Amino acid sequence: MMKEAHLIKEIPLASTEDGAITVATVKEPYGQNSSPIVSLGIWLSKTSEEPDWKVHIPVENLDDVIEALKEAKKAL
Template sequence: MSGTMTAIDEIALDGTKDGKITVSTISEPYGKESGSVASIGISLQGRAEEPDWKVHIPKANIDAVIAALQEAKKSL
C-alpha cells in the first residue's frame, strides 16, 4: 500500500485484553491518483500498525456504511 496514512482514533476492542480498533484516512492508497479512503483496522493483540483485519471505505460510501452500522446496532 502506498499513500499517506493519518490516524484519526484508536478505540479499545471490547471483549479483548489488548485489542484495538483503529480509524485512519489514507490518501492515494492504491497508487498515484487513487481515491482516498477511510481505513478501519481490528487488532486482537493491540498491534495497531499491523491489524488482523482491515477494511478500506471510499468517501462516497461512508454515509451508507454508517447508516448500515446504525441499523446493525439496533438489532444487537
C-alpha cells in the first residue's frame, strides 16, 4: 500500500480549464525499506478524486529522467 504523498507543486495543465500536473514525493511507497519515488499526476479535471495518469519515478532514475525531459524540450 502506498504511503501518503507530500505535494511539492501543482501546475495548471495547459489546454484545459481546470486540469493540473502534480509533483509529489513518497518515502517508502511500497513498504518498509522501499526506495523513495517522485509521483507525477496528470489531472484533466481537478474535480476527479484520482489523476487520469500517474507515473512513479524511483529516486535512482530521477536525474536521468530530468535530463531526458530537458533534451525533449530542446527537440520541440
